[in-house]
Amino acid sequence: MPRNENWTEAQPIVALHDVHKSFGTFEVLKGIDIEVMKGEVVCIIGPSGSGKSTLIRTINGLTPVSKGSVKVEGIEVHDAKLDKLALRRKVGIVFQQYNLFPHRTVLENVMMAPLLVLKENRSEVEARARTLLEKVKLRDKEDAYPAELSGGQQQRVAIARSLCMRPDVMLFDEVTAALDPETVKEVLMTIKDLATDGMTCMLVTHEMGFAREISDRVYFTDAGRIVESGPPAQIFDAPQDPRTQEFLSKVL
Amino acid sequence: MTEGWTVSRLTWRAPVLAACLCLAASLAAVAQDEAAARPSALDSLVTWMPFILKGFGLNLLMSVLAMAFATVTGVILGFMQISPLALIRVPAKLVTHLFRNSPWLVILFAIMLLVPFQITLPGGERILIPDWVKATFGFALPVMANISEILRGAVMSIPTGQWESADSLAMTRGQTLRHIILPQCIRRMMPPWMNWYALLTLMTPMAAILGVDEALGNTQAAMEAAGSRPEFLIPFYLFLMTIFFVFIYPISLYTRRLEKRFAAAS
Ligand SMILES: Nc1ncnc2c1ncn2[C@@H]1O[C@H](COP(=O)(O)OP(=O)(O)OP(=O)(O)O)[C@@H](O)[C@H]1O
Numbered sequence: 001m002p003r004n005e006n007w008t009e010a011q012p013i014v015a016l017h018d019v020h021k022s023f024g025t026f027e028v029l030k031g032i033d034i035e036v037m038k039g040e041v042v043c044i045i046g047p048s049g050s051g052k053s054t055l056i057r058t059i060n061g062l063t064p065v066s067k068g069s070v071k072v073e074g075i076e077v078h079d080a081k082l083d084k085l086a087l088r089r090k091v092g093i094v095f096q097q098y099n100l101f102p103h104r105t106v107l108e109n110v111m112m113a114p115l116l117v118l119k120e121n122r123s124e125v126e127a128r129a130r131t132l133l134e135k136v137k138l139r140d141k142e143d144a145y146p147a148e149l150s151g152g153q154q155q156r157v158a159i160a161r162s163l164c165m166r167p168d169v170m171l172f173d174e175v176t177a178a179l180d181p182e183t184v185k186e187v188l189m190t191i192k193d194l195a196t197d198g199m200t201c202m203l204v205t206h207e208m209g210f211a212r213e214i215s216d217r218v219y220f221t222d223a224g225r226i227v228e229s230g231p232p233a234q235i236f237d238a239p240q241d242p243r244t245q246e247f248l249s250k251v252l
Numbered sequence: 253m254t255e256g257w258t259v260s261r262l263t264w265r266a267p268v269l270a271a272c273l274c275l276a277a278s279l280a281a282v283a284q285d286e287a288a289a290r291p292s293a294l295d296s297l298v299t300w301m302p303f304i305l306k307g308f309g310l311n312l313l314m315s316v317l318a319m320a321f322a323t324v325t326g327v328i329l330g331f332m333q334i335s336p337l338a339l340i341r342v343p344a345k346l347v348t349h350l351f352r353n354s355p356w357l358v359i360l361f362a363i364m365l366l367v368p369f370q371i372t373l374p375g376g377e378r379i380l381i382p383d384w385v386k387a388t389f390g391f392a393l394p395v396m397a398n399i400s401e402i403l404r405g406a407v408m409s410i411p412t413g414q415w416e417s418a419d420s421l422a423m424t425r426g427q428t429l430r431h432i433i434l435p436q437c438i439r440r441m442m443p444p445w446m447n448w449y450a451l452l453t454l455m456t457p458m459a460a461i462l463g464v465d466e467a468l469g470n471t472q473a474a475m476e477a478a479g480s481r482p483e484f485l486i487p488f489y490l491f492l493m494t495i496f497f498v499f500i501y502p503i504s505l506y507t508r509r510l511e512k513r514f515a516a517a518s
């Protein structure tokens with residue numbers, strides 16, 4: 001990404017201001033404001049259909065916005081002149097449905113983008129990929145194909161694959177929603193390690209206990225708006241808005 | 253449309269049946285041959301077999317060349333069909349639909365009559381275009397259109413999550429197509445591709461109508477040369493059908509195996 005000389009780490013690494021998004025006449029996001037500092041972990045919670053996925057996908061430009069501004073490291077994401085690919089090198093995303101490349105082995109999945117996109121040296125990428133697989137505890141599965149892995153294992157490969165691009169920000173969209181309860185934990189542990197290492201993380205999640213434990217700040221969304229935000233203790237123990245209270249009473 | 257199509261739903265019984273038919277035909281030919289003075293129909297067939305097989309060689313050559321041409325152009329056309337640019341997409345769709353929905357014989361006649369039998373190079377040199385080359389081209393066009401459609405369908409069948417992942421990893425559209433989408437499509441395209449090869453091979457005798465000396469043309473020429481006796485018809489045509497069968501049947505068996513394996517894998 002064209003480095004923004006004016007941006008310093010004292011400013012938000014991700015900043016959304018008055019973000020609107022409509023699909024046809026249906027307005028999914030109705031003015032979203034979020035600021036995330038480097039190294040922060042932020043969770044977005046809210047009822048189904050409230051626009052959480054849409055919101056998170058605007059940050060790496062997968063979903064274009066209708067109005068407002070999304071900045072990553074001070075650079076406008078939805079600037080038509082911006083090199084989208086350059087942005088995506090800085091922002092990693094992991095989806096609910098892992099989306100691994102089924103025709104490639106685990107190691108190849110992780111190595112592919114750095115080789116093709118960053119055009120890095122193979123041995124360098126391979127060493128980094130192995131380190132990451134070690135980190136997600138899948139070193140012994142590097143030659144397996146995605147179909148041979150459990151959901152939790154596939155999701156951890158997907159995380160390693162994103163990390164191998166050395167992003168500055170990681171986005172997670174309900175990455176445990178499709179998993180069996182037993183495998184949810186191993187994926188959450190991986191994300192927690194990442195957060196502990198200082199990675200800036202934005203998570204959409206239904207795992208309230210995890211959100212409370214890991215996040216610096218929680219955003220509650222409903223019908224395309226941020227209804228309430230604050231430190232987890234405040235949101236979970238003393239929610240102010242009746243919509244937050246109602247939602248939490250249902251899920252907790 | 254073409255995914256479920258197979259050349260023939262045959263079982264192990266089919267080859268046995270074919271062999272029996274062939275034997276029966278030979279016996280019939282021998283039985284019919286009461287006048288010992290003339291060579292029997294079977295003897296005539298044996299005499300002319302190399303000539304017919306030589307014709308079959310041309311059928312194979314035409315089928316292989318046509319398939320190679322159809323595959324390359326069909327894949328290009330298929331990619332053009334999914335282009336985000338209307339300027340590329342629309343002509344590709346037009347060509348695809350035109351050749352998919354025209355009778356093969358009409359395309360064949362059109363090519364035969366439209367393409368000149370010789371062309372003059374800028375240097376003044378003249379090159380003759382043999383009829384079998386034109387016929388090959390004529391067979392390739394409808395297959396090309398169908399491969400274009402198979403490719404488009406295969407690309408469409410890849411989950412959007414694959415595109416999104418590749419996008420998010422900063423791959424370009426070209427990189428995504430080449431490294432993510434196409435490799436997954438090839439697997440899915442194999443069975444219908446082989447079906448079209450078998451179908452194409454079975455269509456090549458149409459070239460006989462236009463005077464190409466392939467297996468069917470040679471068979472007819474052979475029967476004429478041997479005296480045009482009615483008892484030739486069954487053994488000669490059965491022999492012709494058998495050689496096509498022997499060539500095509502293993503292909504259709506293998507195609508079915510692939511289909512089953514892919515069905516089990518997904
Ligand atoms: N590409 C699209 N075209 C049209 N409508 C869309 C599109 N994507 C999302 N929507 C609509 O936008 C709304 C918000 O969707 P979104 O996926 O962002 O919700 P969500 O909060 O992530 O829900 P969930 O918790 O179920 O994942 C939904 O009503 C959805 O139907």
Ligand SMILES: [Mg+2]
Pocket residue numbers: 052053054173174
């Ligand atoms: Mg969602």
